[in-house]
Every structure is written in C-alpha cells, then in structure tokens.
Amino acid sequence: MKFSLGTLVVAASTALPLINAITPDGMLAAPRRGAAVANPSGEFAVYTNTNYSFATGHATTIWEKLNLTSGAITTWTTDSNISEVVFVGPTNTSILYINATNEEGDGGVSLYTADANNLSGATLVASLPAPYQGLKAVATGSGDIHFLVYSRAYPNGTAYNPDTAEEAPSTARIYTSIYVRHWDYWLDETRNGVFGGILAAGNGGHSLRGGMTNYVTGMCNVTCAESPVQPFGGNGDYDISPDGNSVVFLTKNIDLPLANFTSSQVYLVPFNGSRTNARPINKIGAPSVPPAAQGASAAPTFSKDGSKIAYFQMNGIYYESDRNILYVADANPAAFNVTALAGNWDRSPDQLAWSNDGNTIYVAAPDLGRERIFPIPLSAGAGYKPTNITNEGVPALFNTLPNGNILVSDSKIWSSRDVYSVAPNGTVVQTYLQSNLVDRALSGLGPQDVSEFYFSSNSTQIDIQSWIIYPAGFDPNKTYPLCFIVHGGPQGAHFNSWSTRWNFKVWADQGYVVIAPNPTASSGWGQNLTDAVSGHWGDYPYWDLVHAWDYVNSSLPYVDTVRGVAAGASFGGYMMNWIQGHPLGRRFNALVTHDGVTNSLADYASEELWFINHDNAGIFTSPNETSTYYRWNPILYYENWATPHFVVHNDLDFRLPVSEGIMLFNMLQVKGVPSKFLNFPDEGHWVLNRENSLVWHTEIFKWINYYSGLSNATSPY
Ligand SMILES: *[C@@H]1O[C@H](CO)[C@@H](O)[C@H](O)[C@H]1NC(C)=O
Ligand SMILES: *[C@@H]1O[C@H](CO)[C@@H](O)[C@H](O)[C@H]1NC(C)=O
Ligand SMILES: *[C@@H]1O[C@H](CO)[C@@H](O)[C@H](O)[C@H]1NC(C)=O
Ligand SMILES: *[C@@H]1O[C@H](CO)[C@@H](O)[C@H](O)[C@H]1NC(C)=O
Ligand SMILES: *[C@@H]1O[C@H](CO)[C@@H](O)[C@H](O)[C@H]1NC(C)=O
Ligand SMILES: *[C@@H]1O[C@H](CO)[C@@H](O)[C@H](O)[C@H]1NC(C)=O
Ligand SMILES: *[C@@H]1O[C@H](CO)[C@@H](O)[C@H](O)[C@H]1NC(C)=O
Ligand SMILES: *[C@@H]1O[C@H](CO)[C@@H](O)[C@H](O)[C@H]1NC(C)=O
Ligand SMILES: *[C@@H]1O[C@H](CO)[C@@H](O)[C@H](O)[C@H]1NC(C)=O
Ligand SMILES: *[C@@H]1O[C@H](CO)[C@@H](O)[C@H](O)[C@H]1NC(C)=O
Ligand SMILES: *[C@@H]1O[C@H](CO)[C@@H](O)[C@H](O)[C@H]1NC(C)=O
Ligand SMILES: *[C@@H]1O[C@H](CO)[C@@H](O)[C@H](O)[C@H]1NC(C)=O
Numbered sequence: 001m002k003f004s005l006g007t008l009v010v011a012a013s014t015a016l017p018l019i020n021a022i023t024p025d026g027m028l029a030a031p032r033r034g035a036a037v038a039n040p041s042g043e044f045a046v047y048t049n050t051n052y053s054f055a056t057g058h059a060t061t062i063w064e065k066l067n068l069t070s071g072a073i074t075t076w077t078t079d080s081n082i083s084e085v086v087f088v089g090p091t092n093t094s095i096l097y098i099n100a101t102n103e104e105g106d107g108g109v110s111l112y113t114a115d116a117n118n119l120s121g122a123t124l125v126a127s128l129p130a131p132y133q134g135l136k137a138v139a140t141g142s143g144d145i146h147f148l149v150y151s152r153a154y155p156n157g158t159a160y161n162p163d164t165a166e167e168a169p170s171t172a173r174i175y176t177s178i179y180v181r182h183w184d185y186w187l188d189e190t191r192n193g194v195f196g197g198i199l200a201a202g203n204g205g206h207s208l209r210g211g212m213t214n215y216v217t218g219m220c221n222v223t224c225a226e227s228p229v230q231p232f233g234g235n236g237d238y239d240i241s242p243d244g245n246s247v248v249f250l251t252k253n254i255d256l257p258l259a260n261f262t263s264s265q266v267y268l269v270p271f272n273g274s275r276t277n278a279r280p281i282n283k284i285g286a287p288s289v290p291p292a293a294q295g296a297s298a299a300p301t302f303s304k305d306g307s308k309i310a311y312f313q314m315n316g317i318y319y320e321s322d323r324n325i326l327y328v329a330d331a332n333p334a335a336f337n338v339t340a341l342a343g344n345w346d347r348s349p350d351q352l353a354w355s356n357d358g359n360t361i362y363v364a365a366p367d368l369g370r371e372r373i374f375p376i377p378l379s380a381g382a383g384y385k386p387t388n389i390t391n392e393g394v395p396a397l398f399n400t401l402p403n404g405n406i407l408v409s410d411s412k413i414w415s416s417r418d419v420y421s422v423a424p425n426g427t428v429v430q431t432y433l434q435s436n437l438v439d440r441a442l443s444g445l446g447p448q449d450v451s452e453f454y455f456s457s458n459s460t461q462i463d464i465q466s467w468i469i470y471p472a473g474f475d476p477n478k479t480y481p482l483c484f485i486v487h488g489g490p491q492g493a494h495f496n497s498w499s500t501r502w503n504f505k506v507w508a509d510q511g512y513v514v515i516a517p518n519p520t521a522s523s524g525w526g527q528n529l530t531d532a533v534s535g536h537w538g539d540y541p542y543w544d545l546v547h548a549w550d551y552v553n554s555s556l557p558y559v560d561t562v563r564g565v566a567a568g569a570s571f572g573g574y575m576m577n578w579i580q581g582h583p584l585g586r587r588f589n590a591l592v593t594h595d596g597v598t599n600s601l602a603d604y605a606s607e608e609l610w611f612i613n614h615d616n617a618g619i620f621t622s623p624n625e626t627s628t629y630y631r632w633n634p635i636l637y638y639e640n641w642a643t644p645h646f647v648v649h650n651d652l653d654f655r656l657p658v659s660e661g662i663m664l665f666n667m668l669q670v671k672g673v674p675s676k677f678l679n680f681p682d683e684g685h686w687v688l689n690r691e692n693s694l695v696w697h698t699e700i701f702k703w704i705n706y707y708s709g710l711s712n713a714t715s716p717y
Contacts, residue, residue, distance in 0.1 A: 020444030021472040021509035024697035025054055028500065028690045030441035033417040035397030035409035036066055036432075037085070039116065041092040042401040044068055045419075046076055046085060046116070047409070052690050059690075065116075066419065068401070071432050077119050083109075088137040088145055093117050096137050096145060096199070102127045107163025109133075111147070111199070113206055125199050126208035130159035132195065134228065134235030138244045143201035144209075146244035146271055150228055150235070153193035157214040160190045179259040182607045183231040184652040184684035191226035193217040194238045194249045196271055213273035215247055223258050225251035236299050241306040245271050246331060248281075248300040248309055256317075259609045262296040263317045268309065268333060281329045281336045282313060289338050295322050298350060303358040307331055310352055310361050318610040321491030323527045324348045326363060326376060341376050342384040346526045349374070353399050353406070360424070362406060364395050366524035369452065369465055370496050371395060373406065375424060389426035392447070393418060394497035405429050411498035413469060413505060414445040444472065445505060450496070453555075457547040459520045459540035460532050466517035466548050467494055468556070469504040474513075481563035481708040482552060483512035484588070488570030490521035490533050490541060490615075500693070501686055502569065510701055511710045513559045515552055519544030521571075535617030537571075537600075538578055538632035545575070546584050565704040567592035570656070570685065574600075574634065577664060580645060581637020590707035590716075592700055594648040595656050595685055598664040600633040606655045638667060644674040644716065646703040648696065652684035674716065676703060 029052045036045035045068060050061045063085075065076035083100040087093075093116040102110040108129040114122035132149035139145055151159040173186055180187055193216040200209035219225035227249040228237035238249035246268060253263035265280030279286075284294050295314030302309055309329050314322035325343050329336040341361065349363035351371075360375045363386075371394040374386035393410035396417075401407050405421045412418065415436040421429045436445040449470050454463040471480055485502065487494050494504075494516040508514045518525070520540035521533035532540055553561045566588045568576045573596020579585045597603070601623055603612045613619045616628040623630040630636075645668050649661020658679065668675035678699050680692050687696045705711035 022441060022445065022503075022505050023509070024506055024694055024701070026441035027503050027506050028052065028693055028697075029054055030416065030439050031435065032500070033064075033409075033433075033435065036407060036419045037087070037397075038068060038399065038401055038407050039087045039092055040402070042068055042403060042407075043092065044116075045407065047419075054690075054694070057691065066432055068407070068421070068430075068432070071430065073433065076116075079119070084133065084135045086135050086137045086147075087116075088139055088147075089113060090139070090143070091115070096125075096135065096147065097122075098133065098135050098149075100131075102129075104129070107131055107161050111135075111208075113145075113199070123205050125206045126197065128159075128212075129164070130161040131163075132159065134238075136235055136238070136240050138240055138242055140244040144244070145199040145201075145206055146196065146240060147199065148194055148196050148235070148238060148240050148247065150192055150194050150238070152190040153195075153214055153217045155189055155217065155224070157193065157217045159193070159195065159212070159214075177257065178609065179257070179607050181654045183654055185231065185654075191217065191224060192228050192230055192233070194227050194247065196240075196247060196273070213271075215267075215269050215273065215275065216249060216251060219251070219254055219275075219278065221254045222256055223252065223254055225254050227251045229264065239300055239302050239309075240271070241302050241331065242304060243306055246302075246306070247271050248302070248311075248331075250297045250300055250311070253284075259607055260613070261318045262314070262320045262610050263294055264297045266297050266300045266309070266311050266329075268331060268336075281309065282311075282327070282338060288336055290340060293325070293327070293338075293340075295319060298324065299352050301352055301354065302331065303354045304356055305358055308358065310354065312349060312352070316614070319614050320608075320611055321489070321523065321530055322348075323530075324350055324365075326352070326361060328361070328378060340382065341378065341380040342386055343382040345384065345386060347374075347386075348523060348527065348530075351395065351398070355400055355424070356402070356404060362389075362398065362400070364398065366493055366495070368524055369467065369493060369518060370524075371410075373398060373408070373422070387426075389422055389424065392496050394495045412447075412496050413450050413467070413498065414442075414447060416442065416498040416500075449474075449505060449508070453551070455547055455551040457519075457544045459536075459543045460529055462525060462529060464517060464519055464544050464548065465522075465525070466515055466551075467496075467504070469508040469514040469516065471508045471511055471513065474558075476558045479558055479560040480511060480513045481560045481565065481710060483507055483510075483514045483704070483708075484545075484549065484564060484566040485514060485516045486545065486566065486568035486572035486575045487516070487518070487522070488568070488572050489523075490537065490571040491523055491530050492571075493518050493522040493524050495524075501688075506697070507567075510705060512565075512708070513556070515548065515559070517545060517548040519548070534615055535628050536632075537574065537615065537628070541575065542578060542582065542584070545579070549584060549587060561587065563708045563710075564588050565590045565592070565708050567594070567700070567704070568596070569594035570596065573597065573656075576645075577634035578632070578637075580643060581634055581640045585640065585643050588643055590644045590646065590704050592646045592648070592704065593661070593664060595650060595653050596660065596664070597634070597656065598660045598667075599635050600629050602660070603629060605657050605659070608655055635667070638671070641668065641671055641673055644703070644707055646676050646678070646700055648678045648687075648700070650679060650683040650685070650687070651681045655685065676717065
C-alpha cells in the first residue's frame with residue numbers, strides 16, 4: 001500500500017501552529033553531511049552532502065570542499081560515482097578514490113588517481129571484480145601506493161561479488177552450531193576480509209601490480225577470523241602503517257564460539273601477506289598483555305611514524321558494554337610491549353586520533369550526555385585523569401591537522417553537522433559549519449532548545465541526568481504535554497547529538513516538552529552506573545524513570561503530565577512494555593514500543609547470547625521465579641495492561657524477532673486495549689528508508705497527538 005504524500009503532510013501537521021517547527025519531512029529531506037577529511041597540508045577538507053526529495057523520491061549526493069583558511073564551502077564534484085576519497089600520492093592535492101562502478105558493470109568497483117583540483121583528469125588505475133570499500137592508502141618510499149579495502153570473501157579467500165555469484169538450486173540453510181543469523185543477515189560461508197593491493201608507480205601514473213592479498217580469511221580454529229566484524233565494522237577495524245609495510249586488523253576471537261563471546265584481538269601482519277606465526281598483539285594470557293584484557297578490541301591505529309599501535313580493549317570476555325581501556329603497543333612483532341594509558345579512568349573512550357608528534361592520543365568518550373575529546377599523553381599512568389578539550393556534541397570523526405589543531409565533525413540535538421577546529425588546549429580556533437545556521441529545515445534551532453537536570457533516585461548512589469527539549473516558540477508560562485522518551489541499549493545514552501531516527505526536536509515541535517532521561521545502564525557517568533543494570537532490567541532503570549517523572553511533575557510547571565505520553569525503542573521498547581504492566585503506565589495517556597521485548601523467556605531467539613547472558617546475569621536455565629529471564633518478563637503483568645499502545649516491529653530485526661511485536665499487539669487487542677501495529681517488511685532494528693520513516697513519524701504522531709490532546713482528530717486511527 002502506498003500513501004500519497006499529501007495525506008501524510010496533512011496528518012503530520014495536525015499539531016498546533018508553531019514558529020519554525022522542524023517537521024518529519026523537513027528533517028528527513030534535510031542535508032546529511034559526512035565527516036570532513038583534510039588534505040595532508042591542512043589547506044582544505046572534503047565531505048559528502050546528501051539531499052532527498054520527497055517529490056521525486058530520490059537522494060542526491062555531492063561532495064563539498066571546505067577551505068580551512070577562509071572557511072569557504074564550494075561544490076567539489078557532483079559525481080556521485082565517487083564513493084570514497086583518500087589523500088595519497090606525490091602532492092598535497094593527490095587523491096585516490098573509489099568509483100562505485102567499474103567498466104565491466106559487474107557489481108565491482110574501480111580505483112582512480114586524480115588531482116583534487118582537476119578531477120576531470122582522473123586516471124583509472126584498477127578495476128576490481130567485487131564491491132570493495134573502506135579504502136585506506138599510503139605512498140611508499142618508491143612512490144608506489146599500498147592500499148587496503150574490504151569485502152566479503154569465500155572460504156578460499158576470493159572476494160565475493162553478489163552480482164556474479166552462482167545461485168544454488170535450493171535456498172536451504174543448514175547449521176550445526178549457534179549464531180545462524182545476526183542483525184539483519186543470515187550467516188553463509190562468506191565473511192569479511194581485509195585485502196591489500198599495490199598500485200605501482202610507472203612512467204606518468206600508477207597501475208595495479210599483481211593480485212590482491214587477503215590477510216584475514218582462512219585463519220580458523222573454533223571460528224574463522226573476520227575483519228571488519230559485521231555488521232558495524234568498517235575501515236576502523238584495520239589500518240596500514242605509514243611506510244606501507246604492515247597491516248593491523250581486528251577479528252573476533254578465533255578460539256571461541258561466535259555467539260557466546262565479544263572477545264576480539266588485534267593482529268599485526270606484513271603487507272606482503274606472509275603470516276607465518278601470525279599472533280595477536282593482545283593474545284589472551286600472553287606475558288606482555290595484562291591478564292584482565294580479554295574482551296572486545298577496537299580502533300587499531302598506527303602512530304604517524306608507524307612505531308606504535310593504539311587500540312581500545314574491554315576486559316569482560318562476553319560483555320559488550322564493559323569499559324574500554326586505551327592501550328599502546330610497539331609495532332614490533334618481536335615484542336609488542338602492551339601498555340595501558342590512564343587505565344583506571346572511569347570513562348569508556350571509543351574513538352581515537354594520534355597527535356603528529358606521537359606523544360599524545362586524543363580519544364573521544366561518552367561523558368555526561370556528550371561525547372567529549374580528551375588528550376591522553378603516552379606517559380599517562382593508571383591514575384591519570386584526562387581533561388576534556390571539547391564540550392557539546394558527539395563527534396562523527398576528528399583528526400589532527402599539520403598545525404597540531406584537531407578538525408572535528410560532530411552533531412548536536414540542534415544541528416546535524418558542525419565542523420570546527422580546536423587547539424590542543426581546548427580553544428576553539430575556527431568554526432566552519434553549523435548546519436542549523438545554513439539548512440532551511442533546521443532554521444531557528446539552537447542551544448536554547450535544550451537544557452538538562454539531575455535528580456536523585458533510589459537505584460544507585462549517583463544522581464541521574466535527563467535532557468529537556470523545548471518545542472518551538474516555548475513559553476515557560478504555558479503548559480505542554482510531556483513526551484517521555486526512553487533510550488535503547490540499555491547500555492547507551494541519550495546524547496547531545498542529532499538523530500534522523502529519534503530526533504528529539506521533531507518530537508518536541510509537535511507541541512511537547514520532551515524529557516529524555518539517562519537512567520541506570522546509561523554510559524558516560526562511570527562504569528558502575530552502566531554495570532548496575534545487569535540482572536536488573538525491571539527495577540533500577542524503572543525506579544529511575546519513576547523518579548524522573550516525579551521530578552518533572554513537581555518541578556517543571558510548564559510540563560503537563562496529565563496529558564503525557566511515552567515512547568521507546570529496543571530496551572526502551574522493553575521498558576514501555578514493562579511500564580504498561582506497572583504503576584508508571586497509568587500516568588501516561590499513550591505508549592509507543594518500537595522493536596522491544598515482550599516475552600523475555602524468548603530472549604534466546606536472539607543470536608547475541610553474549611548480551612542476553614550478560615544482561616540476565618547468567619545463561620538461560622530452568623526459568624523458575626528467581627531467574628531474571630522470568631522475573632523481568634513484561635507479560636507477567638498482563639492483567640494490568642490498560643494504556644493505549646502503538647506497536648512498531650520490523651521483519652528484518654533478527655536480534656528482536658518480529659514475533660515480539662506481533663505478540664504484544666495480539667495481547668493488547670485480546671484485552672481490548674486500544675492499539676495499532678506498524679510493520680516494515682524491508683526494515684530491521686532501525687527504520688532507515690526516508691519514505692518509511694515519514695510513515696513511521698506520521699502514524700506515531702497521529703497516535704500520541706490524539707491521546708495527548710494536541711490534535712483535534714476524532715480518532716487515534
Ligand atoms: C582558501 O582561501 C584563501 C583565501 O580566499 C585562498 O587564498 C586559498 O587559495 C584558498 N585555498 C584553497 C585550498 O582553495
Ligand atoms: C566511474 O566509472 C564509470 C565506468 O564504470 C565511468 O564511466 C565514470 O566516468 C567514472 N566516474 C568517475 C568520477 O571516475
Ligand atoms: C573460490 O571459491 C569461489 C566459490 O566457490 C569460486 O567461485 C572461486 O573461483 C574460488 N577461487 C579460487 C581462486 O579457487
Ligand atoms: C584452538 O582453540 C583451542 C580452544 O578452543 C585452543 O586450546 C587451541 O590452542 C587453539 N589452537 C590454536 C592453534 O590457537
Ligand atoms: C555457548 O553458549 C551455549 C548456550 O548458552 C552453551 O551451551 C555453550 O556451552 C557455550 N559455549 C561456551 C564455550 O561457553
Ligand atoms: C615497554 O613500554 C614501556 C612504556 O612505554 C617502557 O617503559 C618499557 O621500557 C618498554 N619495555 C620494553 C621491553 O620495550
Ligand atoms: C569540559 O567539560 C566541562 C563539563 O564537564 C565543560 O564545562 C567545559 O566547557 C569543557 N571544556 C572545554 C574546553 O570544552
Ligand atoms: C590556547 O591555544 C590557542 C591556539 O593555539 C592560543 O591562541 C591560546 O593562547 C592558548 N591559550 C592558552 C591559555 O594557552
Ligand atoms: C511569565 O509570567 C511572568 C509573571 O506573570 C512574567 O513576568 C513573564 O514575563 C512571563 N514570561 C513570558 C516569557 O511571557
Ligand atoms: C563502583 O562500585 C564499586 C563496588 O561497589 C565501588 O567499590 C567503587 O568505589 C565504585 N566506583 C565509583 C567510581 O563509584
Ligand atoms: C525505589 O523507588 C521506586 C519508585 O518510587 C519504588 O517503587 C521502589 O520500591 C523503591 N525501591 C526501594 C528499594 O525503596
Ligand atoms: C532457579 O533459577 C536459578 C537462576 O537461573 C538457578 O540458579 C537455580 O538452580 C534454579 N532453581 C531450580 C530449582 O531450578
């Protein structure tokens with residue numbers, strides 16, 4: 001069924017008239033900018049900018065060029081075949097790029113060298129027979145270019161090209177061990193592999209010399225190595241040394257079964273592909289490795305002189321949200337000499353960039369609702385306490401410029417992309433882009449739309465934070481219905497960042513005050529708050545949310561809690577279902593669950609047993625009343641269900657199967673609780689397609705606006 005655009009726009013705008021309100025279609029069509037990547041001399045940076053038209057149903061991507069001196073932004077190229085660009089080659093404007101097509105038109109890609117100031121003079125240097133991506137490249141002393149890309153590969157190491165692959169006569173899938181599917185794909189014989197290639201310098205240009213080397217496929221014990229790790233790993237899972245002679249990549253632990261553990265290790269191998277005695281830098285139990293370092297690794301990155309490798313690793317071998325610790329190892333296969341920096345720091349950094357001199361590593365870590373950048377010197381001992389040099393926002397990428405400053409691309413609740421440079425001492429040197437000041441759909445948005453408060457609760461020892469997001473034209477002498485949004489994870493947070501899926505400002509501008517609390521489990525307030533949710537899904541975070549509601553009710557006179565609604569996805573969806581059966585459920589006029597848990601006894605329908613086992617504080621055994629699988633099950637409180645409930649659940653969400661949403665809806669209907677079910681057959685855990693997202697917003701807003709009294713519709717349907 002296809003809804004006409006006109007119907008949707010009318011339905012979405014049934015809220016009260018507002019000043020400069022950001023609408024779902026405005027937000028969804030607005031420019032989406034990639035992160036700015038500077039050229040080697042730091043004179044300019046390039047990034048993608050994608051716009052969508054609901055009129056034509058098409059997205060258009062162009063590349064923009066940012067002059068880092070003048071701040072001028074110009075269109076660099078409108079050729080959307082250019083999917084990735086790396087600065088490499090003889091001059092500061094030499095580039096290597098991936099053209100997402102090739103001459104054979106067989107689903108492969110091609111590589112071109114060019115001068116950034118003369119793209120029309122680009123030279124084809126390699127036509128590759130698979131959809132490789134994740135380009136990294138360096139120039140060697142001889143002028144050759146060594147590059148890395150990744151692709152799915154067959155067990156024999158050959159890259160897999162879905163467009164040319166032979167189709168089996170049957171669609172059967174057969175498994176003899178767990179981990180049969182994950183996120184939105186079924187496991188087959190292919191796994192990601194990192195490939196290296198050489199573009200040899202010749203008279204006047206480069207050309208591919210020899211075949212591609214797959215560094216990963218074929219390293220198998222209990223499981224086979226895979227890098228980048230699907231589904232979210234990208235070229236941050238591997239790196240090439242500045243001299244082009246070495247490659248680091250991470251893979252999940254090959255000695256452990258995939259479903260039970262998050263443990264992963266970083267391997268250092270020669271670029272030429274020999275991997276005799278390949279062993280991880282952080283092999284569990286190796287004498288040079290701290291014995292506790294057994295968990296997931298991330299972000300292996302060479303220092304700029306290539307002598308060291310920095311990476312993060314967690315301790316917990318099956319805990320995906322343990323604290324990341326920053327490690328530095330010598331890039332020397334004879335003695336890796338692994339050292340932890342600021343090892344006791346009670347934050348969990350997850351992005352890093354080396355300083356030019358190799359004496360400092362800049363990391364970004366969740367910190368009090370933002371993701372802030374902190375310099376950590378190589379001399380930092382276990383007790384070192386880093387000090388942040390940025391404040392608001394969540395970086396998408398940051399890197400050091402030749403002058404030592406850091407170029408940051410981030411987003412905020414009020415801005416989809418900001419680009420600025422900051423000095424190592426925390427002084428903002430130059431602000432290049434603030435999308436809320438240039439994008440029409442975002443016009444009027446700013447820091448004044450957001451504030452925060454802390455409140456005491458009874459779950460842990462620390463005060464809990466919550467964001468407040470005000471509607472357009474907010475007047476503190478008026479009242480606005482409460483919209484209470486609970487985040488997923490549960491380990492995660494409501495950050496000061498832009499989202500195209502849960503955009504607080506779009507919800508607020510329907511006419512709500514949005515309250516977005518960060519209860520027990522949230523990241524950025526120390527590891528204890530995160531850890532405390534294990535075995536406590538139904539009590540600690542729930543108590544925090546009750547306290548948040550009480551605080552809002554007693555302290556924020558402009559919030560009308562009587563007309564309040566609540567919504568959440570994933571763990572937030574679980575929490576909506578839990579709230580439905582508990583007293584807090586009676587304080588809301590409507591609930592919205594997006595891809596949540598309805599029956600926690602069915603948790604093992606997920607492939608992420610590491611997560612299920614950790615969060616339930618143990619594996620699934622007989623489900624008696626002391627088991628967390630049993631105790632925190634929302635359906636135990638079915639007799640209390642009464643609040644009108646909107647249910648979204650998508651077919652391709654393999655960790656939280658669609659049956660959870662269908663069951664929730666069926667149970668609500670049988671009980672006679674007003675309810676509505678929205679399903680997207682082509683979406684997974686997240687609704688990504690903009691046309692689908694517009695329907696998602698329209699239908700949910702119709703529901704909550706009816707029950708909060710914001711719309712004058714005569715029915716919620
Ligand atoms: C940046 O702008 C300045 C001032 O207009 C100009 O002199 C310089 O050439 C520009 N740099 C680039 C890389 O375009
Ligand atoms: C990309 O490759 C196609 C051939 O597959 C070619 O026609 C086109 O000009 C290339 N574009 C760029 C920017 O390299
Ligand atoms: C690897 O396996 C695939 C799939 O079976 C096959 O198409 C390809 O030719 C093989 N490559 C080599 C080098 O044998
Ligand atoms: C393979 O894994 C087992 C543990 O399951 C381990 O004992 C053994 O040492 C591993 N083999 C190699 C070559 O790492
Ligand atoms: C992996 O998890 C399954 C299910 O809980 C369990 O049966 C199996 O023993 C686990 N394997 C290991 C090595 O922990
Ligand atoms: C290991 O690294 C530490 C810290 O950088 C250094 O003090 C020590 O000398 C190194 N050890 C070896 C054997 O290189
Ligand atoms: C560091 O974070 C604090 C909040 O903890 C903030 O007030 C301060 O402005 C930040 N410092 C810089 C240099 O941005
Ligand atoms: C911080 O760095 C900026 C930019 O390099 C410089 O202008 C400023 O003087 C420095 N401030 C302090 C307090 O050192
Ligand atoms: C709110 O009301 C107070 C007291 O009546 C008044 O002083 C103030 O100007 C009002 N604020 C706004 C934004 O209208
Ligand atoms: C975290 O909890 C442990 C155990 O309860 C406690 O010893 C420690 O002091 C706590 N750490 C912080 C930073 O609160
Ligand atoms: C904590 O507060 C919640 C919400 O008010 C309440 O239901 C719960 O019983 C309290 N827990 C304890 C241990 O007092
Ligand atoms: C009840 O469940 C707990 C936790 O899963 C388990 O440790 C215990 O053995 C079970 N008791 C019985 C009687 O099955």
